[in-house]
Amino acid sequence: MNKQEQVTDHFRELFNKLVWINKSKMEASLRGYKSSEVHCIEYIGKNIDPNVTKLAESLYMTKGAISKLTKKLIEKKLIEVYQKPENKKEVYFKLTEKGTVVFGIHEELHQEFQKRDQAVFEQVTEAQLDGMLRFMEKYSKHLDVEIKKQGLDI
Secondary structure (H helix, E strand, O other): OOHHHHHHHHHHHHHHHHHHHHHHHHHHHOOOOOHHHHHHHHHHHHOOOOOHHHHHHHHOOOHHHHHHHHHHHHHOOOEEEEEEOOEEEEEEEEEOHHHHHHHHHHHHHHHHHHHHHHHHHOOOOHHHHHHHHHHHHHHHHHHHHHHHHOOOOO
């Protein structure tokens, strides 16, 4: 196996391990909420003026899927719709009080997981982290181009 294959295999393995180790805690703390709902809430909680287009791009979902998802979140009273006075055409989303609670639980879990993994990051130099970040940015940009080539652009 060459190094390129090793890197992609390790990425996949790391991702799968993270999902596996975090899954039971996430499910217990966020019982009754689907992963897509929580990630939608997370995006809305962290971004200014989130709309269907921004959510679709960020979550790699179609606008139709986001419309269905946000409709469910509105029905569950986790998010609500608003419009800007100068643009009555565009619809934006914000968290309700209930949505803010779910957002907070999710953020606390991420902080807990980050503390759990801190020992590893303390052993990595700033230069090594910078190198990893540069690689991930390059790889991400490459995948963006490939997504467009395949007509999968949202």
